[in-house]
Amino acid sequence: MPDPRVLPFPTSPGEARPAARLPLTIRGLGFVADGTRILDGIDLDLADNRLTVIMGPNGAGKSVLLKLLHGLLAPSAGRILWGGRELDRQTRQRQAMVFQKPVLFRRSVRANLQFAVNLKKSPEATELLSILMDDLHLNDLADRPARLLSGGEQQRLALARALLLAPDILFLDEPCANLDPASVLLIEETLHKARAGGTKVLLVTHDLHQARRLAEDVVFLHRGRLTEHSDADSYFDTPASPEARAYLAGQILL
């Protein structure tokens, strides 16, 4: 029997879970800003049915990679295909992102969520709104100005707002940095549900424990290059690249 509280992702009116598979195919991806190479020659295939964790030291290019995959930045080289398609307005509407520093509108918590509901315009979105407010414990905060929330509360709100868009793929950039264990648990539970509902999750984190708990496969970046992509088990037990080994042992900073 399916868990009745599984988030009904992704459901647009009259549209079942798309039959087409939506793997991410990344070929020769590079990004240059102000003459510096920030990402270089990334080749990567990500299945649509796994929770992928991206790891790497500070400044490795993890946030930039997420922004490229989400179409917020344009690649300087290479291409990104999602289910065989280039990113465009239409495909990007089926993606969502939680930023490293969440940007919330200068409005109440409820108004921030309502904004996403209004964008979606589906009757399910309203239903989803109350489920997410329950799941992420936002009911008591509903009428508070979003920008006065604590860091953890803001992350919960940002996650709820992103999930309201019923995305096929969800990017998260260190959503649990600086959060207390209870909030981390809340967010992880929600991600599990989203995952069970069929949403592909791509998560950047520095928290090894969290990575172990969530990851099905791990991507390791170092100085703008992909040094490893393996299943979670093999990554944590027998990291293939020396950089990943050193990172796991707490040795490299950059």
Add this chain to the structure above:
Amino acid sequence: MLTRFFSASAAAVLALGVVATAPALADDDRFIIVQSTTSTQNSGLLDAILPQFKEKSGIEVRVVAVGTGQALKNARNGDGDVLLVHAKPAEEKFVADGFGVKRSDVMYNDFVIVGPKSDPAGIKGLSDAPLALRKIADSKAPFASRGDDSGTHKKERALWKMAEVDIGEASGSWYRETGSGMGATLNAAAGMGAYTMSDRATWIAFKNKGELAILTEGDDQLFNQYGVILVNPEKHAAVKKDDGQAFIDWLIGAEGQKAIAAYKVDGQQLFFPNAVKETN
């Protein structure tokens, strides 16, 4: 919701804008516009006599008070129904050019030359205006001119010509053109202790005389005639011919003339009616 909010507030803004402007647009009171000079307004004459006309005729007279030069220009554009100004040659040209129907004398007063009581040019008591100006020029005492092509300014320039003084040369030194109305020029003269020429009505009603006093008056050359003209409806169809003519008829008729004579400031009569009686 936001879109609805936006269209709702846009509609509200538009509605408010319309409401705010509507009374202005839908003004269907009976009124005419008279292009006139600052002297008739600043002296208080029009405020005194226009209500009497409105009472009788039901026509409101809206006065735009500017220099005679600008009044003539505005009327040429058809922005006004009646002209009430004081520069006879320019008025006659206005009619000759077909912009006005007919010019009628209304009233007169006179110009006076005022200046600081210390009178550095020594013109006090003179009754020869060109001679007084000549002495001002010789002493290089400051003189404030309207410099705005008004009736007073035109008259003043004519007098300088008779005095054979080249004011173009002196402009910027002792001869100072304010480029503004009579009141502003009197303020400037009071401020810098300068001589100036004013119509008597504005002078009497003026409240900031300071150290200024009348020094030269009584020359026939200082005669100041006011005329009234109906703007030609054949040039500008929007001209309210009947109401405008009604105002002119009243002004140069017995009642208007009496009202002009009755207007006094501090017991002094400011304007002297001299309309030619029509025989009919």
Add this chain to the structure above:
Amino acid sequence: MQDFANSFSLAFELLWRFDPALGEIVFLSLRVTFAAVLIACAIGLPIGAALAILRFPGRGLFVVLFNTLMGLPPVVVGLLVYMLLSNAGPLGVLRLLYTPGAMIIAQSVLVTPIIVALTHQVLSDLNAEYADTFRSMVVPWHKAAVTLLWDARYALLTVVLAGFGRAIAEVGAVIIVGGNINHVTRVMTTAIALETSKGDLALALALGLVLLMIALAVNAAVMAVRASARRMAYA
């Protein structure tokens, strides 16, 4: 100078008596200015928001243009509007010259560039913060514009006040297109100009003080709204 003391007592006396002639002039001043600011906002806020959000060739040129137009001399605007509305002009048939409507138009022309330029400035800052989120959520630009306008509403109050200040204090344009006609188009500033030219400096200054007090009241009211908003951290 004795005039100063006179003016102060005269100003308070005028207000105290609630002089009806003064009341009429004050009311017209406020009506004309509010209408002009309203129209300027209806035009200027969306343009300012569009300039803050959209990236199109020549955008920088528009920004420079509106910034320059902020300094438009009122007399020039008055002349342009006069030439438009004059019976000899293209819009003469509207019969708007020498009516409050003409004054509203002239002041709208003066205030709109201020609203556009300052709105663009305020919203550019906010958009820098929101842009990635808008793009992530695929928010269409007009919705983004409404969101920015709404979220910056308290900062925009200051923008509107700047426009209000310019309009209520302006004399050069309204005296040309309004004509300073008693009971019809006489507002605070043109009345001050008239009393000055009559040499009644005390009365002119007193009217100026009244104008100042009105502006003060409006500013204080708006700032009070803004301060309470700031406490709520929306601002």
